[in-house]
Amino acid sequence: MNRIPGYRRYMPGTQPPHLHPPYVSSIKRAPLQPLVVLPHTLSEITGPVFGPEIADAKACDLTRQHSGEPLGERIIVSGQVLDENSRPVPHTLVEIWQANAAGRYLHGIDQHNAPLDPNFTGSGHAVTDSDGRYRFVTIRPGEYPWGNHHNAWRPAHIHFSLFGPAFATRLVTQMYFQGDPLIPFDPIFNCTDDEKARNRLISQFDWETTIPSQALGYRFDIVLSGRESTPMETHAHGEKS
Amino acid sequence: MSLPATTWQTVGPFFSIGFSWLYRDKLAGPGASGERIEISGRILDGDSKPVPDGIVEIWQANSQGKYAHPDDPQEKMAESGFTGYGRVPTDDGGRFRFMTIKPGRVPGPDGKLQAPHLAVSVFTRGLLRRLITRIYFPDEPGNAEDFALGLVEAGRRGTLIAKKIEGRPGALEWNVVLQGPGETVFFDV
Numbered sequence: 001m002n003r004i005p006g007y008r009r010y011m012p013g014t015q016p017p018h019l020h021p022p023y024v025s026s027i028k029r030a031p032l033q034p035l036v037v038l039p040h041t042l043s044e045i046t047g048p049v050f051g052p053e054i055a056d057a058k059a060c061d062l063t064r065q066h067s068g069e070p071l072g073e074r075i076i077v078s079g080q081v082l083d084e085n086s087r088p089v090p091h092t093l094v095e096i097w098q099a100n101a102a103g104r105y106l107h108g109i110d111q112h113n114a115p116l117d118p119n120f121t122g123s124g125h126a127v128t129d130s131d132g133r134y135r136f137v138t139i140r141p142g143e144y145p146w147g148n149h150h151n152a153w154r155p156a157h158i159h160f161s162l163f164g165p166a167f168a169t170r171l172v173t174q175m176y177f178q179g180d181p182l183i184p185f186d187p188i189f190n191c192t193d194d195e196k197a198r199n200r201l202i203s204q205f206d207w208e209t210t211i212p213s214q215a216l217g218y219r220f221d222i223v224l225s226g227r228e229s230t231p232m233e234t235h236a237h238g239e240k241s
Numbered sequence: 242m243s244l245p246a247t248t249w250q251t252v253g254p255f256f257s258i259g260f261s262w263l264y265r266d267k268l269a270g271p272g273a274s275g276e277r278i279e280i281s282g283r284i285l286d287g288d289s290k291p292v293p294d295g296i297v298e299i300w301q302a303n304s305q306g307k308y309a310h311p312d313d314p315q316e317k318m319a320e321s322g323f324t325g326y327g328r329v330p331t332d333d334g335g336r337f338r339f340m341t342i343k344p345g346r347v348p349g350p351d352g353k354l355q356a357p358h359l360a361v362s363v364f365t366r367g368l369l370r371r372l373i374t375r376i377y378f379p380d381e382p383g384n385a386e387d388f389a390l391g392l393v394e395a396g397r398r399g400t401l402i403a404k405k406i407e408g409r410p411g412a413l414e415w416n417v418v419l420q421g422p423g424e425t426v427f428f429d430v
């Protein structure tokens with residue numbers, strides 16, 4: 001069998017370390033032994049495949065999952081999923097979860113005394129189209145306090161989970177909002193050294209996807225690990241690397 | 242043009258809101274061939290305390306050593322009742338469990354077959370990115386020449402090998418120790 005082209009490894013500094021003491025929960029959970037570098041085998045370059053039927057229309061509109069409309073500011077969150085080679089990642093599963101407009105999660109262990117919203121679950125999923133694009137309708141999540149340190153508050157954020165084409169391309173991240181005053185103080189946002197890498201987690205307000213009289217648009221593009229270049233790929237797209 | 246990959250962030254404590262719709266602890270449909278197995282264990286932190294807010298995802302080949310994925314070039318058949326993907330959360334005691342079939346051997350990069358294994362992602366509150374590891378099987382002759390096990394120092398390989406549960410055929414125990422003595426081997430993939 002020929003050598004199987006693997007996926008690229010992350011650029012140094014662009015990913016968080018496992019241990020980041022300002023995020024207190026990492027202290028007892030981060031491994032202390034060095035990771036063992038594993039060249040990619042068939043097990044890492046394959047991964048779960050989900051068909052488009054896995055996501056129905058309701059799953060990508062978080063404002064229509066109950067009998068009434070949720071409270072809060074309706075927003076459109078959309079973007080394109082690409083790989084590091086600038087190629088769209090089509091037909092891949094994108095999952096999101098978030099707090100409601102008051103900053104409360106529909107979860108048994110959320111202790112925040114803000115109200116739940118009977119019309120908001122905060123869970124969505126979608127499959128990207130042939131051009132790698134996804135789109136969710138939701139409400140802007142609220143900021144909320146947490147126990148990490150005195151007077152700790154999380155900036156407003158939406159959790160994202162993506163699979164990509166392989167086990168090696170899995171990504172879980174969080175999307176933030178431009179201009180949120182809590183961002184500079186958040187140990188989770190700030191866990192990555194590279195400032196540009198951090199700032200790419202901030203979605204951009206977007207007139208193009210804003211719907212008049214309906215909802216503001218925010219754009220959040222996501223980049224997954226790309227294949228190491230192979231002659232066949234370069235050829236097919238006529239690109240110079 | 243090359244784009245930088247998006248930065249990881251923790252799943253946090255509330256991931257079940259987004260993940261529970263796709264929880265899958267039974268991987269094998271009635272038509273899937275192979276030896277039925279159950280793998281259970283716990284996730285433990287650096288104080289040996291169970292981690293109740295964790296999640297384990299697995300990815301594996303079917304019993305013939307074929308991945309249900311278009312990039313698997315082997316001329317073997319995928320099985321309709323077996324996708325190879327599982328996702329299970331931990332309970333209050335940090336326990337997880339899934340039922341599947343023992344995977345067949347898949348090719349390794351050195352031209353040899355890899356020993357039967359499952360690829361594993363571990364996510365918990367407190368982990369800023371996933372941890373990647375593998376589950377191997379006890380008494381498996383292929384382990385001695387396995388490509389990935391060969392990258393691991395001998396004294397730590399045992400953390401990747403599940404143990405038989407006495408008196409329960411097909412039942413295996415495999416634990417994830419995030420930190421400290423007996424720390425599980427994690428891979429940089």
